[in-house]
Amino acid sequence: MVESIYTIPLTEALDSRCDCMFCYLEDKLEREQIEYALGAAMMEPDFRILSNEKGYCRHHIGMMARAKKALPLALVLDTHCAEVIKKLESVDMTSKGGIFKKEKSPAEKLSEVVSGIDSTCLVCERIEKTMEKFTNTFWYLYNKEEDFRARFLESRGVCMHHFAKLLVALDNVSGGKRDIFARELYDLQMKVLQNEQNEVHGFTKQFDYRSDKGEWKVAKDAHLKCASRLSGSFERE
Ligand SMILES: [Zn+2]
Numbered sequence: 001m002v003e004s005i006y007t008i009p010l011t012e013a014l015d016s017r018c019d020c021m022f023c024y025l026e027d028k029l030e031r032e033q034i035e036y037a038l039g040a041a042m043m044e045p046d047f048r049i050l051s052n053e054k055g056y057c058r059h060h061i062g063m064m065a066r067a068k069k070a071l072p073l074a075l076v077l078d079t080h081c082a083e084v085i086k087k088l089e090s091v092d093m094t095s096k097g098g099i100f101k102k103e104k105s106p107a108e109k110l111s112e113v114v115s116g117i118d119s120t121c122l123v124c125e126r127i128e129k130t131m132e133k134f135t136n137t138f139w140y141l142y143n144k145e146e147d148f149r150a151r152f153l154e155s156r157g158v159c160m161h162h163f164a165k166l167l168v169a170l171d172n173v174s175g176g177k178r179d180i181f182a183r184e185l186y187d188l189q190m191k192v193l194q195n196e197q198n199e200v201h202g203f204t205k206q207f208d209y210r211s212d213k214g215e216w217k218v219a220k221d222a223h224l225k226c227a228s229r230l231s232g233s234f235e236r237e
């Protein structure tokens with residue numbers, strides 16, 4: 001039984017007629033997670049433990065900083081920073097490790113601990129988990145609901161990042177249908193990519209000294225649209 005908490009947002013995202021329904025879902029999730037981390041989660045001890053342990057990546061700490069909630073952010077950072085210091089203190093920098101081959105040297109242990117601290121982001125992890133549910137539910141709906149499938153095939157497809165994610169999730173679809181669905185997705189993506197490339201090529205031609213600068217024949221943001229098609233949606237200035 002597929003839960004409606006995933007099917008309803010998917011249908012809504014498709015209805016939005018955006019350039020990538022998964023970027024639309026991910027952007028929404030991201031905003032909700034940032035708001036939660038600096039709001040209601042402050043009162044959730046379980047979340048605080050995870051927040052202190054995992055911290056946030058550069059992209060998400062940037063979003064938190066721009067949210068202009070100075071005190072909640074300072075509270076989050078205060079306890080997370082204490083946890084980082086505790087982890088660093090766990091490395092004995094004076095140990096004579098390395099004499100016996102099995103034991104790691106202080107430099108190796110320190111590198112391992114710091115890489116561990118640097119590689120985790122609570123917001124990224126929570127988004128990834130939910131997005132995996134969305135991509136799996138997407139194929140469930142695509143398989144079961146003819147209308148959903150037809151509407152998707154008439155849509156503007158997805159970005160390359162979510163194209164890759166959809167193909168990975170396609171592994172869960174049984175045998176014969178997998179190749180049919182992959183082919184349909186491939187055809188759609190080729191169509192939108194060719195269109196995007198034509199647009200961005202037309203955009204570069206507008207800068208040709210022979211072209212009539214006054215009359216733009218392509219969208220003025222063709223370069224930005226092509227960028228989000230290839231790399232996923234991003235915040236524009
Ligand atoms: Zn996307």
Ligand SMILES: [Zn+2]
Binds near residue numbers: 058125
């Ligand atoms: Zn992150």
